[in-house]
Amino acid sequence: LATIVFALVVGDADPTGPRGWAGALLAVLVINVVSDLLIFVAISISEHHVRWRLLPDMLTMSVPFCLGTAAIALVAVRALWRDPVSMLLLVPPVALVLLGYRALSAARRDRSNMAFLHQVSTLLHSPAGLEPVLEEFLATSRTTFRADVAELTLLGAGEVTTARWVGAEERVVWEVLSGPERATLEELLGHVGDGRLLRATAGRGAPLAAADLARARGLTDLMAVALEGDRLHGVLLVGHTEGAVTRFDDPDATLLRTLATQVGRVLDNGHLEQSLVQVTELKEQLAHRANHDQLTGLANRGRFLDLVREALSDCCRGGAPECRAISVLYLDLDGFKAVNDTFGHDTGDALLGVIAARLRACVRVGDVVARLGGDEFAVMILHAQEAHDLVVSTADRIRALVCEPVQLQGHVMTVGTSIGIATTGVTSSLTVDELISRADAAMYVAKRAGGSRHVDYADAVPESDRAPYTGNDLLAALEQGQVFVQYQPIIDLGTGDLLGAEALARWQHPVDGLVPPDVFVPLAETTGHNARLARHVLRQACQDARTWLELPGAPELFVTVNLSATQLADQGLLDDVLAALLESGLDARHLMLEITESMLMRDPRTAVVTLAALKDLGIRLAIDDFGTGYSSLAYLRQFSVDILKIAREFTAELGTGPDDDAVTRAIIQLSGTLGLRTIAEGIETSEQHARLTELGCEWGQGFLFARPLPHEEMRDLVLFSPPRTTPRQHAH
Structure with missing residues (x-):
């Protein structure tokens, strides 16, 4: 064909002249276009799919290159005839052309890969259902990798599900793996874990699992990589069947590994969303x-x-x-x-x-x-x-x-x-x-x-x-030292280790004796003395906690202090906390502040700013009586909390009848999903203790372990506490 084109163009003219040059260039162009067309047809037949966008991409790369190299070849022929030594001058431009072509090809491939990854990211974050999203993802992956088969295997809690794009049928087949296939998959997982990628061509040099999997799938060339994030989610595999005209190369392997990392992160987020959805379904019940x-x-x-x-x-x-x-x-x-x-x-x-x-x-x-x-x-x-x-x-x-x-x-x-x-x-x-x-x-x-x-x-x-106390009585009590702090220990439910204590305000009236908190705390709120009462408790708790930590052999303990709604809305809260820490010398990581759900929702914008500033100091934050108020999943993301406290009424329900732990279980599961800890309040029986431990609650407090203690008794408890049974990080 090239000879015919050349002869038609040159005719009787000098083949080394301009008409000869034109004939040679045209002949090369025709041969290049015909070759590209034949390759395009072969690929389409092999893949059972016509990718029309592939042909323009092939021509835009090959036509300029073939014409350029043909022109250089003509110059080389002229130089060889006239002055063979001058051929050396062509070496640099020829090398530059070749390097430029390779760089251009690599750049085009990189741009294509980036566009593919962006497309996948957009697709995986779309609001469509799981099955259509994964099917579109597999179709796109198969096209990008020029593969006959694209396969995604997801590992669930029970069964293992595979979504497989079959080229010949142009559709995705969903199936549950059988026993033998699961065994092969488990062996394969041993070769693709920890970020490793498996490549196998016709089974040569591949682990037995890869060869078995390739034969089972009818593949001659495959790549497989694990989808990993916070856990192992599954395996992504692409492969060629018998007769494929392309093979996977190193850039393909790099792209597949990057793709697997991206999908693993998305599946991590999807796992979180699924957990949140499950807990949301319990929201009305809660x-x-x-x-x-x-x-x-x-x-x-x-x-x-x-x-x-x-x-x-x-x-x-x-x-x-x-x-x-x-x-x-x-x-x-x-x-x-x-x-x-x-x-x-x-x-x-x-x-x-x-x-x-x-x-x-x-x-x-x-x-x-x-x-x-x-x-x-x-x-x-x-x-x-x-x-x-x-x-x-x-x-x-x-x-x-x-x-x-x-x-x-x-x-x-x-x-x-x-x-x-x-x-x-x-x-x-x-x-x-x-x-x-x-x-x-x-x-x-x-x-x-x-x-x-x-x-x-x-x-x-x-x-x-009738109630005899007034705001002036409470103010006098604060000034005269009648208000003091007791501490209820917080225990590791699994090991029995002492972890910290909750600070509780007490009023010892000189005549009436101990005034109940449900009498003087509401009195402080209604008379405007709540902020002063809270500052007193905060400073005393920080000072006492510092003395515990200075005891010989004392473990890493924390003290929790309840914030009031007035404090949370007060712009001076941060100054009060800083003053308490500086005066006592207590490290901020040993202080935890408790807030109720209703307090957060009174002024969410102010609360976000205030809590973020407290977190910046290193203070931990807990939601007190979680589940008894708004129980909004949104604020758990919005506010920087570390701990959910299970209300005593939920603890009291344990062991009272069927489904008595539904709310407690939901709170613990939600806490674990979000990476938070849980503290159960009001534990009074060993049965409640055992059930909470079984459900996965980590920490707890209640009369089963100790009633609220004066500072001196709490100090003795810290001093004589046995060493912790396991090295755990409780202050972070």
Whole structure:
């Protein structure tokens, strides 16, 4: 063909002249184009697929090169005829042309590979489903590597699934590997782990597993690499079948290794997202369990307090005329202990369910019924200020209905109820804790009067039974050193090692003795002394922790301090923490600050900035009572937390019935997925300890290990603690 073209162009002219040059160049061009076309056809037949974009790419590279080299060859011929020595002058330009061609080819291939990796990244992050994404990924990979087969094997918790692009069928085949294939795969994994890549041509020089796999797949040339990230996800394989006109080279191997790294990272992220989705599916259950009593389905204490707090806030803003007053009825069953002792706890639980149903029947739509714990219940009634008779009639109706006999398991039993009533309106400044305390005090007056009656706090509770403390009393207590700190140890549940302690504020009144925290902490919040109380606890805790760490042989311990909502919103928080650390000399890594979920969500933007600044100091952060508030997965990513604390009500549920650990398990799984630790609060029994350990909870605290201790006793506990059984990094 080249001779024919040359003869047609030159004719009778001088073959060494310009027409001869033109004939030679045209002949070379024709031969090059025809060769490219034949190669393109051969590739299409071999791959069973016509890649039309390949032909222009081939021609744009080969045509300029062939014309350039043909021109240089003509110059060389002329030089050889005229002056053979002058041929040496052609060596540099010829070498430069060859090097330039190789560089251009490499650059084009690099650009193509980069475009491929970008395409894969975009594809793997697309919102489409898993199967279509992987199928498109395999099709793209097969085209880029000019392979007949592209195969992705994913290792799941149970079965092993393979997605395989079959060239002849132009489709992806999904299949579950059989026993023999799984054995071959396991052997293959031994050759591609730790970032190694396996290449085998027709089985020569390849491990037996590779040869077996190649024969099973009908491949003559293959490359395989593990998909690794935080764990081994699977294997990516590309291969050629019999008759393929291309072979894999070193750049192909480099590209496949890079691709595997990229896919491994994406699968890591996908594994996290899947875990988050699974936990999200439990979110409604978690929220319900966090807000409701599991035995009766009524609102629990925390939810009831929140609802009363919201009602008080609405009431203070005016609210609707029919909601200008709030009454709380505090109920305690009379005679319930005798039922439990006589018929057993199962019967007692069944009776509580009946009582809960009767309470629901006694109230209007919109009123709230809650079980506070044990045999104590509460009702919130919203009403007009002048409609107090509605509250009294509701209390009478409840008392009458509760007293009716109940038949359970062949036994007839009767209980009564003592009811305390407390009311507040738009002109009152009562807090939710004060309102509940008043209703509780009124209930005890009813109980002391013989029970089975209701008592209104305003009418019957003497001044001596009312809370005597004021903001000035608390301020004086802080100034006179009556407020001190106790510490509840935090234990490694697996080894029993002492890890740290939670700082808890205590008020020792000179006359009344120990004032409960649920009395003076709300008092501090309502009187504006909360920040001062919190600073006092923080500084004392840092000083005491420093003394523990200076003891001979003391382990690496941490101290946790609760932040208040006021502190978190205070711009001076960072200064307070720095001052406490500097004054005590405590390293920041030994301090942990606890925040509740509701505090974070009051002002998320401010919280993000504040918590980031605390993290920069090296302080660890914990979410206290996780699962009892917003339980938002978003803020676990947004806020830089290190630890989730499992609320004591979830710990208390362990061992109470079927599915009693659903919420606790979900929290522990979420914590592990996000790389966080968990601390379980309120551990009181060895059964709870064992179950938490089985679920994977690492740390815990509660009366099972120790009650809150004064500083001196905590110091002795640190001093005489045995050496840790395992070298673990608890402060990081």
